[in-house]
Amino acid sequence: MLNSIGAFSSLYLATLVLLTGSGLFNTYMGLRLTQLSVSEIWVGALLAIFYLGLVFGARVGHRLILSIGHIRAYAASAAFVTVSVLIQIMVDNLWVWLGLRFIAGAAMVTQFIAIESWLNEQTDNERRGIIFAFYMVMSSLGTVLGQLALTRFPDMNYEPLIFVAICSVLSLVPIALTRRLHPALQVPAPIHARYYIERVPLSISVLLVAGMLTGAFYALGPVYALRAELNSEQVAVFVAISVAAGVMAQWPIGWLADRIGRVTTLRINALLLFVFALPLVGWLDFSYYWLLGFSALFGVLVFTLYPLGAAFANDNVDPDRRVGLSAILYMVYGVGACIGPLLVGVLMDKLGSNWYYIFFCGCGVGLSFLVRPTKIKGTHLSQDAPTDFVPMPHMHSSAALDPRVDISSDISHDPVFDELNPEHDAEPPIPTADSAPEAPVASSVRVD
Numbered sequence: 001m002l003n004s005i006g007a008f009s010s011l012y013l014a015t016l017v018l019l020t021g022s023g024l025f026n027t028y029m030g031l032r033l034t035q036l037s038v039s040e041i042w043v044g045a046l047l048a049i050f051y052l053g054l055v056f057g058a059r060v061g062h063r064l065i066l067s068i069g070h071i072r073a074y075a076a077s078a079a080f081v082t083v084s085v086l087i088q089i090m091v092d093n094l095w096v097w098l099g100l101r102f103i104a105g106a107a108m109v110t111q112f113i114a115i116e117s118w119l120n121e122q123t124d125n126e127r128r129g130i131i132f133a134f135y136m137v138m139s140s141l142g143t144v145l146g147q148l149a150l151t152r153f154p155d156m157n158y159e160p161l162i163f164v165a166i167c168s169v170l171s172l173v174p175i176a177l178t179r180r181l182h183p184a185l186q187v188p189a190p191i192h193a194r195y196y197i198e199r200v201p202l203s204i205s206v207l208l209v210a211g212m213l214t215g216a217f218y219a220l221g222p223v224y225a226l227r228a229e230l231n232s233e234q235v236a237v238f239v240a241i242s243v244a245a246g247v248m249a250q251w252p253i254g255w256l257a258d259r260i261g262r263v264t265t266l267r268i269n270a271l272l273l274f275v276f277a278l279p280l281v282g283w284l285d286f287s288y289y290w291l292l293g294f295s296a297l298f299g300v301l302v303f304t305l306y307p308l309g310a311a312f313a314n315d316n317v318d319p320d321r322r323v324g325l326s327a328i329l330y331m332v333y334g335v336g337a338c339i340g341p342l343l344v345g346v347l348m349d350k351l352g353s354n355w356y357y358i359f360f361c362g363c364g365v366g367l368s369f370l371v372r373p374t375k376i377k378g379t380h381l382s383q384d385a386p387t388d389f390v391p392m393p394h395m396h397s398s399a400a401l402d403p404r405v406d407i408s409s410d411i412s413h414d415p416v417f418d419e420l421n422p423e424h425d426a427e428p429p430i431p432t433a434d435s436a437p438e439a440p441v442a443s444s445v446r447v448d
Contacts (some may be wrong), residue, residue, distance in 0.1 A: 015138045018108075023142060056105075111171075144240045198315075204329075207305075209301070210306045210333060214303070219341035221281060254311075270367030281357050
Protein backbone atom coordinates (compact mmCIF):
# COMPACT_ATOMS: atom_id res chain seq x y z
CA MET A 1 0.00 0.00 0.00
CA LEU A 2 2.77 2.43 0.93
CA ASN A 3 4.54 1.73 -2.36
CA SER A 4 1.34 2.52 -4.29
CA ILE A 5 0.81 5.78 -2.42
CA GLY A 6 4.47 6.72 -2.73
CA ALA A 7 4.34 6.24 -6.49
CA PHE A 8 1.96 9.20 -6.72
CA SER A 9 3.64 11.38 -4.10
CA SER A 10 4.15 14.21 -6.59
CA LEU A 11 0.43 14.33 -7.41
CA TYR A 12 -0.53 14.21 -3.74
CA LEU A 13 1.90 17.00 -2.87
CA ALA A 14 0.58 19.17 -5.71
CA THR A 15 -2.98 18.59 -4.47
CA LEU A 16 -2.06 19.49 -0.89
CA VAL A 17 -0.35 22.75 -1.87
CA LEU A 18 -3.06 23.75 -4.35
CA LEU A 19 -5.90 23.19 -1.87
CA THR A 20 -4.04 25.04 0.88
CA GLY A 21 -4.08 28.16 -1.25
CA SER A 22 -7.63 27.66 -2.48
CA GLY A 23 -8.99 26.94 1.00
CA LEU A 24 -7.40 30.09 2.38
CA PHE A 25 -8.61 32.20 -0.53
CA ASN A 26 -12.34 31.46 -0.20
CA THR A 27 -12.40 32.32 3.51
CA TYR A 28 -10.20 35.37 2.99
CA MET A 29 -12.58 36.78 0.37
CA GLY A 30 -15.52 36.69 2.77
CA LEU A 31 -13.55 38.28 5.59
CA ARG A 32 -11.86 40.93 3.46
CA LEU A 33 -15.03 42.07 1.72
CA THR A 34 -16.99 42.15 4.97
CA GLN A 35 -14.32 44.35 6.57
CA LEU A 36 -14.65 46.68 3.57
CA SER A 37 -18.44 46.84 4.16
CA VAL A 38 -19.21 45.08 0.88
CA SER A 39 -22.69 43.55 0.88
CA GLU A 40 -23.26 39.84 1.38
CA ILE A 41 -24.75 39.72 -2.11
CA TRP A 42 -21.35 40.42 -3.62
CA VAL A 43 -19.65 37.96 -1.29
CA GLY A 44 -22.05 35.22 -2.38
CA ALA A 45 -21.79 36.19 -6.04
CA LEU A 46 -18.00 35.91 -6.07
CA LEU A 47 -18.07 32.32 -4.86
CA ALA A 48 -21.10 31.45 -7.00
CA ILE A 49 -19.27 32.59 -10.14
CA PHE A 50 -16.29 30.49 -9.06
CA TYR A 51 -18.51 27.38 -8.95
CA LEU A 52 -19.97 28.34 -12.32
CA GLY A 53 -16.42 28.39 -13.64
CA LEU A 54 -15.87 24.92 -12.18
CA VAL A 55 -18.90 23.52 -13.99
CA PHE A 56 -18.06 25.25 -17.27
CA GLY A 57 -14.36 24.43 -17.06
CA ALA A 58 -14.91 20.70 -16.66
CA ARG A 59 -15.81 20.39 -20.35
CA VAL A 60 -13.10 22.80 -21.51
CA GLY A 61 -10.52 21.10 -19.31
CA HIS A 62 -11.13 17.70 -20.90
CA ARG A 63 -10.58 19.15 -24.35
CA LEU A 64 -7.45 21.00 -23.28
CA ILE A 65 -5.90 17.86 -21.78
CA LEU A 66 -6.83 15.92 -24.91
CA SER A 67 -5.04 18.52 -27.04
CA ILE A 68 -1.80 19.14 -25.15
CA GLY A 69 -1.54 16.52 -22.40
CA HIS A 70 -1.88 16.47 -18.62
CA ILE A 71 1.32 18.26 -17.63
CA ARG A 72 1.00 21.16 -20.06
CA ALA A 73 -2.71 21.59 -19.28
CA TYR A 74 -1.96 21.64 -15.55
CA ALA A 75 0.85 24.16 -16.01
CA ALA A 76 -1.24 26.48 -18.19
CA SER A 77 -4.15 26.32 -15.74
CA ALA A 78 -1.87 27.07 -12.79
CA ALA A 79 -0.63 30.13 -14.65
CA PHE A 80 -4.20 31.36 -15.16
CA VAL A 81 -5.01 30.83 -11.47
CA THR A 82 -1.87 32.68 -10.37
CA VAL A 83 -2.47 35.62 -12.70
CA SER A 84 -6.14 35.92 -11.70
CA VAL A 85 -5.14 36.14 -8.03
CA LEU A 86 -2.38 38.70 -8.61
CA ILE A 87 -4.62 40.93 -10.72
CA GLN A 88 -6.97 41.19 -7.75
CA ILE A 89 -4.14 42.90 -5.87
CA MET A 90 -3.79 45.45 -8.66
CA VAL A 91 -7.47 46.08 -9.47
CA ASP A 92 -10.07 46.95 -6.81
CA ASN A 93 -13.15 46.46 -8.96
CA LEU A 94 -15.76 43.87 -8.01
CA TRP A 95 -16.94 43.42 -11.60
CA VAL A 96 -13.39 42.61 -12.67
CA TRP A 97 -13.10 40.24 -9.72
CA LEU A 98 -16.21 38.39 -10.92
CA GLY A 99 -14.55 37.68 -14.24
CA LEU A 100 -11.31 36.66 -12.56
CA ARG A 101 -13.10 34.24 -10.24
CA PHE A 102 -14.84 32.59 -13.20
CA ILE A 103 -11.48 32.15 -14.95
CA ALA A 104 -9.91 30.79 -11.75
CA GLY A 105 -12.73 28.26 -11.35
CA ALA A 106 -12.43 27.02 -14.93
CA ALA A 107 -8.64 26.78 -14.64
CA MET A 108 -8.65 25.07 -11.27
CA VAL A 109 -11.09 22.34 -12.28
CA THR A 110 -8.77 21.57 -15.20
CA GLN A 111 -5.97 21.04 -12.68
CA PHE A 112 -8.10 18.60 -10.71
CA ILE A 113 -9.22 16.74 -13.82
CA ALA A 114 -5.56 16.33 -14.78
CA ILE A 115 -4.61 14.96 -11.36
CA GLU A 116 -7.64 12.70 -10.94
CA SER A 117 -7.49 11.19 -14.42
CA TRP A 118 -3.78 10.62 -13.89
CA LEU A 119 -4.45 8.73 -10.66
CA ASN A 120 -7.41 6.88 -12.13
CA GLU A 121 -5.67 5.58 -15.24
CA GLN A 122 -2.36 4.51 -13.70
CA THR A 123 -3.97 2.60 -10.83
CA ASP A 124 -5.31 -0.94 -11.07
CA ASN A 125 -8.81 -1.76 -9.80
CA GLU A 126 -7.63 -3.43 -6.59
CA ARG A 127 -5.72 -0.36 -5.40
CA ARG A 128 -7.93 2.39 -6.78
CA GLY A 129 -9.90 2.72 -3.53
CA ILE A 130 -6.89 3.38 -1.31
CA ILE A 131 -5.26 5.65 -3.91
CA PHE A 132 -8.33 7.89 -4.11
CA ALA A 133 -8.99 7.70 -0.37
CA PHE A 134 -5.53 9.16 0.25
CA TYR A 135 -6.17 11.74 -2.46
CA MET A 136 -9.30 12.84 -0.60
CA VAL A 137 -7.37 13.01 2.66
CA MET A 138 -4.78 15.29 1.06
CA SER A 139 -7.52 17.46 -0.49
CA SER A 140 -9.31 17.94 2.81
CA LEU A 141 -6.06 18.40 4.71
CA GLY A 142 -5.10 21.15 2.29
CA THR A 143 -8.40 22.95 2.89
CA VAL A 144 -7.93 22.75 6.67
CA LEU A 145 -4.32 23.92 6.43
CA GLY A 146 -5.50 26.87 4.36
CA GLN A 147 -7.79 27.97 7.17
CA LEU A 148 -5.02 27.60 9.72
CA ALA A 149 -2.60 29.53 7.49
CA LEU A 150 -5.10 32.38 7.41
CA THR A 151 -4.59 32.86 11.15
CA ARG A 152 -1.10 34.15 10.29
CA PHE A 153 -2.63 37.14 8.48
CA PRO A 154 -4.80 38.88 11.10
CA ASP A 155 -4.75 42.24 9.30
CA MET A 156 -6.59 40.88 6.23
CA ASN A 157 -4.52 42.98 3.82
CA TYR A 158 -3.25 41.71 0.44
CA GLU A 159 -0.62 39.39 1.92
CA PRO A 160 -2.98 36.36 1.83
CA LEU A 161 -3.42 36.84 -1.92
CA ILE A 162 0.34 36.69 -2.37
CA PHE A 163 0.35 33.49 -0.31
CA VAL A 164 -2.35 32.00 -2.57
CA ALA A 165 -0.33 32.91 -5.67
CA ILE A 166 2.76 31.29 -4.13
CA CYS A 167 0.79 28.09 -3.46
CA SER A 168 -0.49 28.05 -7.03
CA VAL A 169 3.05 28.33 -8.41
CA LEU A 170 4.52 25.83 -5.93
CA SER A 171 1.88 23.26 -6.90
CA LEU A 172 3.55 23.24 -10.32
CA VAL A 173 6.89 22.00 -8.99
CA PRO A 174 5.90 18.39 -8.13
CA ILE A 175 4.08 18.03 -11.46
CA ALA A 176 6.92 19.52 -13.50
CA LEU A 177 9.57 17.37 -11.80
CA THR A 178 7.68 14.07 -11.85
CA ARG A 179 9.25 11.25 -13.83
CA ARG A 180 5.87 9.73 -14.61
CA LEU A 181 4.46 10.36 -18.08
CA HIS A 182 0.84 11.45 -18.28
CA PRO A 183 -1.63 8.64 -19.04
CA ALA A 184 -4.49 8.09 -21.44
CA LEU A 185 -7.43 10.43 -20.96
CA GLN A 186 -10.65 8.95 -19.62
CA VAL A 187 -13.71 10.46 -21.23
CA PRO A 188 -17.09 10.08 -19.46
CA ALA A 189 -19.86 8.25 -21.27
CA PRO A 190 -22.71 10.25 -22.85
CA ILE A 191 -25.15 11.84 -20.41
CA HIS A 192 -28.89 11.37 -20.80
CA ALA A 193 -30.19 13.93 -18.31
CA ARG A 194 -33.89 13.14 -18.73
CA TYR A 195 -33.33 9.48 -17.89
CA TYR A 196 -31.66 10.31 -14.56
CA ILE A 197 -34.17 12.98 -13.62
CA GLU A 198 -37.01 10.48 -14.08
CA ARG A 199 -35.14 7.58 -12.48
CA VAL A 200 -33.64 9.22 -9.37
CA PRO A 201 -35.50 12.51 -8.73
CA LEU A 202 -34.93 12.20 -4.97
CA SER A 203 -31.16 12.03 -5.35
CA ILE A 204 -31.18 14.94 -7.80
CA SER A 205 -33.05 17.03 -5.21
CA VAL A 206 -30.72 15.98 -2.38
CA LEU A 207 -27.63 16.85 -4.44
CA LEU A 208 -29.09 20.24 -5.36
CA VAL A 209 -29.70 21.06 -1.68
CA ALA A 210 -26.27 19.70 -0.71
CA GLY A 211 -24.65 22.02 -3.24
CA MET A 212 -26.65 24.99 -1.98
CA LEU A 213 -25.62 24.32 1.62
CA THR A 214 -21.96 23.74 0.80
CA GLY A 215 -21.70 26.82 -1.39
CA ALA A 216 -23.44 28.94 1.24
CA PHE A 217 -21.11 27.62 3.93
CA TYR A 218 -17.88 28.44 2.11
CA ALA A 219 -19.10 31.85 0.93
CA LEU A 220 -21.17 33.16 3.85
CA GLY A 221 -20.06 31.02 6.81
CA PRO A 222 -17.04 33.29 7.45
CA VAL A 223 -19.28 36.35 7.10
CA TYR A 224 -21.74 34.97 9.67
CA ALA A 225 -18.89 34.21 12.07
CA LEU A 226 -17.50 37.72 11.64
CA ARG A 227 -20.95 39.19 12.32
CA ALA A 228 -21.04 37.04 15.48
CA GLU A 229 -18.04 39.09 16.69
CA LEU A 230 -15.37 36.49 16.04
CA ASN A 231 -11.98 37.81 14.97
CA SER A 232 -10.28 36.64 11.78
CA GLU A 233 -8.26 33.92 13.52
CA GLN A 234 -11.38 32.54 15.20
CA VAL A 235 -13.27 32.61 11.90
CA ALA A 236 -10.55 30.53 10.26
CA VAL A 237 -10.79 27.95 13.04
CA PHE A 238 -14.60 28.05 12.76
CA VAL A 239 -14.36 26.99 9.09
CA ALA A 240 -11.52 24.50 9.64
CA ILE A 241 -13.43 22.68 12.40
CA SER A 242 -16.43 22.19 10.12
CA VAL A 243 -14.36 20.82 7.23
CA ALA A 244 -12.37 18.49 9.49
CA ALA A 245 -15.52 17.16 11.17
CA GLY A 246 -17.13 16.55 7.78
CA VAL A 247 -14.14 14.53 6.61
CA MET A 248 -13.97 12.42 9.77
CA ALA A 249 -17.72 11.70 9.59
CA GLN A 250 -17.65 10.22 6.08
CA TRP A 251 -16.93 6.63 7.03
CA PRO A 252 -19.04 6.47 10.25
CA ILE A 253 -22.06 7.88 8.40
CA GLY A 254 -21.37 5.50 5.52
CA TRP A 255 -21.24 2.57 7.93
CA LEU A 256 -24.57 3.67 9.43
CA ALA A 257 -26.20 4.16 6.01
CA ASP A 258 -25.12 0.69 4.88
CA ARG A 259 -26.95 -0.81 7.86
CA ILE A 260 -30.11 1.21 8.44
CA GLY A 261 -30.61 2.36 4.85
CA ARG A 262 -29.80 5.47 2.82
CA VAL A 263 -33.26 6.98 3.10
CA THR A 264 -33.48 6.57 6.87
CA THR A 265 -30.03 8.10 7.28
CA LEU A 266 -30.95 10.98 4.97
CA ARG A 267 -34.11 11.67 6.94
CA ILE A 268 -32.23 11.64 10.27
CA ASN A 269 -29.62 13.93 8.74
CA ALA A 270 -32.26 16.39 7.54
CA LEU A 271 -34.10 16.44 10.87
CA LEU A 272 -30.87 17.02 12.82
CA LEU A 273 -29.95 19.81 10.41
CA PHE A 274 -33.20 21.56 11.33
CA VAL A 275 -32.88 20.85 15.07
CA PHE A 276 -29.30 22.11 15.42
CA ALA A 277 -29.84 25.17 13.22
CA LEU A 278 -32.92 26.30 15.13
CA PRO A 279 -31.10 27.65 18.24
CA LEU A 280 -28.84 29.77 16.00
CA VAL A 281 -31.53 31.80 14.25
CA GLY A 282 -31.08 34.65 16.73
CA TRP A 283 -33.01 33.61 19.80
CA LEU A 284 -29.94 32.75 21.90
CA ASP A 285 -26.37 34.02 22.20
CA PHE A 286 -23.58 31.45 22.19
CA SER A 287 -19.93 31.70 23.14
CA TYR A 288 -17.08 31.03 20.74
CA TYR A 289 -16.63 27.42 21.83
CA TRP A 290 -20.33 26.70 21.46
CA LEU A 291 -20.17 28.08 17.93
CA LEU A 292 -17.24 25.78 17.20
CA GLY A 293 -19.29 22.83 18.41
CA PHE A 294 -22.21 23.78 16.18
CA SER A 295 -19.82 24.29 13.28
CA ALA A 296 -18.51 20.74 13.72
CA LEU A 297 -22.06 19.37 13.82
CA PHE A 298 -23.01 21.17 10.63
CA GLY A 299 -19.84 19.89 8.98
CA VAL A 300 -20.95 16.34 9.76
CA LEU A 301 -24.50 16.92 8.49
CA VAL A 302 -23.79 19.02 5.40
CA PHE A 303 -20.73 17.23 4.04
CA THR A 304 -22.38 13.80 4.25
CA LEU A 305 -25.43 14.77 2.17
CA TYR A 306 -23.57 14.35 -1.13
CA PRO A 307 -22.39 10.76 -0.56
CA LEU A 308 -25.76 9.71 0.88
CA GLY A 309 -27.65 11.09 -2.11
CA ALA A 310 -25.11 9.67 -4.56
CA ALA A 311 -25.20 6.22 -2.94
CA PHE A 312 -29.01 6.14 -3.11
CA ALA A 313 -28.86 7.14 -6.79
CA ASN A 314 -26.34 4.39 -7.59
CA ASP A 315 -28.59 1.86 -5.86
CA ASN A 316 -31.32 2.71 -8.35
CA VAL A 317 -29.29 2.92 -11.57
CA ASP A 318 -27.80 0.00 -13.49
CA PRO A 319 -23.98 -0.25 -13.60
CA ASP A 320 -23.67 0.73 -17.26
CA ARG A 321 -25.46 4.02 -16.49
CA ARG A 322 -23.39 5.05 -13.47
CA VAL A 323 -20.69 6.92 -15.34
CA GLY A 324 -23.26 9.34 -16.75
CA LEU A 325 -24.88 9.45 -13.31
CA SER A 326 -21.63 10.66 -11.72
CA ALA A 327 -21.47 13.49 -14.23
CA ILE A 328 -25.11 14.57 -13.84
CA LEU A 329 -24.87 14.51 -10.03
CA TYR A 330 -21.78 16.70 -10.15
CA MET A 331 -23.50 19.13 -12.50
CA VAL A 332 -26.56 19.36 -10.23
CA TYR A 333 -24.30 19.80 -7.19
CA GLY A 334 -22.43 22.57 -9.00
CA VAL A 335 -25.67 24.34 -9.91
CA GLY A 336 -26.74 24.19 -6.27
CA ALA A 337 -23.36 25.58 -5.21
CA CYS A 338 -24.00 28.53 -7.53
CA ILE A 339 -27.53 29.15 -6.23
CA GLY A 340 -26.76 28.81 -2.50
CA PRO A 341 -24.30 31.70 -2.08
CA LEU A 342 -26.46 34.04 -4.16
CA LEU A 343 -29.66 33.22 -2.29
CA VAL A 344 -28.14 33.34 1.19
CA GLY A 345 -26.21 36.49 0.31
CA VAL A 346 -29.44 38.27 -0.59
CA LEU A 347 -31.18 37.01 2.57
CA MET A 348 -28.35 38.10 4.85
CA ASP A 349 -27.98 41.46 3.15
CA LYS A 350 -31.69 42.32 3.27
CA LEU A 351 -32.87 40.54 6.43
CA GLY A 352 -29.81 40.08 8.65
CA SER A 353 -27.03 37.57 9.32
CA ASN A 354 -29.35 35.26 11.28
CA TRP A 355 -30.86 34.21 7.97
CA TYR A 356 -27.73 32.16 7.36
CA TYR A 357 -29.00 29.52 9.78
CA ILE A 358 -32.65 30.14 8.95
CA PHE A 359 -31.68 28.98 5.46
CA PHE A 360 -30.19 25.83 7.01
CA CYS A 361 -33.45 25.27 8.90
CA GLY A 362 -35.43 25.63 5.69
CA CYS A 363 -33.21 23.14 3.88
CA GLY A 364 -33.60 20.67 6.75
CA VAL A 365 -37.39 20.94 6.61
CA GLY A 366 -37.40 20.64 2.83
CA LEU A 367 -35.21 17.54 2.86
CA SER A 368 -37.35 15.97 5.59
CA PHE A 369 -40.37 16.37 3.34
CA LEU A 370 -38.56 15.05 0.26
CA VAL A 371 -37.36 11.84 1.89
CA ARG A 372 -40.60 10.82 3.57
CA PRO A 373 -40.95 7.01 3.66
CA THR A 374 -44.19 7.23 1.64
CA LYS A 375 -42.17 8.58 -1.29
CA ILE A 376 -39.80 5.60 -1.38
CA LYS A 377 -40.75 2.34 -3.09
CA GLY A 378 -38.46 0.26 -0.88
CA THR A 379 -36.94 -1.86 -3.66
CA HIS A 380 -33.76 -1.11 -5.53
CA LEU A 381 -34.03 -0.72 -9.28
CA SER A 382 -30.45 -1.89 -9.88
CA GLN A 383 -29.67 -5.60 -9.72
CA ASP A 384 -26.40 -5.14 -7.79
CA ALA A 385 -27.80 -2.71 -5.19
CA PRO A 386 -27.07 -1.70 -2.56
CA THR A 387 -23.74 -0.32 -3.73
CA ASP A 388 -20.90 0.58 -1.40
CA PHE A 389 -20.97 3.99 0.27
CA VAL A 390 -18.35 6.33 -1.24
CA PRO A 391 -17.10 9.39 0.71
CA MET A 392 -17.88 12.84 -0.61
CA PRO A 393 -15.44 14.18 -3.19
CA HIS A 394 -13.79 17.45 -2.43
CA MET A 395 -15.81 20.56 -3.38
CA HIS A 396 -13.37 21.38 -6.18
CA SER A 397 -13.01 17.83 -7.41
CA SER A 398 -14.11 17.06 -10.96
CA ALA A 399 -16.18 14.15 -9.61
CA ALA A 400 -17.30 13.22 -13.11
CA LEU A 401 -14.32 10.93 -13.61
CA ASP A 402 -15.05 7.33 -12.74
CA PRO A 403 -13.20 4.01 -12.93
CA ARG A 404 -16.00 2.63 -15.12
CA VAL A 405 -15.32 4.63 -18.26
CA ASP A 406 -14.20 4.11 -21.84
CA ILE A 407 -10.85 5.38 -22.95
CA SER A 408 -11.71 6.99 -26.25
CA SER A 409 -8.45 8.78 -26.87
CA ASP A 410 -4.90 7.78 -25.99
CA ILE A 411 -2.70 10.73 -25.09
CA SER A 412 -0.24 8.64 -23.12
CA HIS A 413 2.61 10.09 -25.15
CA ASP A 414 4.11 13.53 -24.97
CA PRO A 415 3.80 14.83 -28.57
CA VAL A 416 7.13 16.68 -28.53
CA PHE A 417 8.97 13.91 -26.73
CA ASP A 418 7.63 11.29 -29.13
CA GLU A 419 8.93 13.21 -32.14
CA LEU A 420 12.43 12.91 -30.72
CA ASN A 421 11.94 9.38 -29.37
CA PRO A 422 9.44 7.56 -31.60
CA GLU A 423 10.12 4.20 -29.98
CA HIS A 424 9.40 5.37 -26.44
CA ASP A 425 6.33 3.82 -24.80
CA ALA A 426 4.12 5.38 -22.15
CA GLU A 427 4.53 4.19 -18.61
CA PRO A 428 2.10 1.36 -17.74
CA PRO A 429 -0.15 1.26 -14.67
CA ILE A 430 1.32 0.13 -11.38
CA PRO A 431 0.95 -3.68 -11.21
CA THR A 432 -0.36 -5.49 -8.18
CA ALA A 433 2.00 -7.43 -5.98
CA ASP A 434 0.91 -10.76 -7.45
CA SER A 435 0.62 -9.80 -11.09
CA ALA A 436 3.06 -9.23 -13.90
CA PRO A 437 3.60 -5.75 -15.34
CA GLU A 438 0.96 -4.84 -17.86
CA ALA A 439 1.44 -3.38 -21.30
CA PRO A 440 0.33 0.19 -22.01
CA VAL A 441 -3.44 0.57 -22.23
CA ALA A 442 -4.75 0.70 -25.78
CA SER A 443 -7.34 3.17 -26.86
CA SER A 444 -10.09 0.56 -27.17
CA VAL A 445 -9.66 -1.02 -23.74
CA ARG A 446 -12.51 -0.80 -21.26
CA VAL A 447 -11.63 -0.30 -17.59
CA ASP A 448 -14.03 -2.18 -15.32
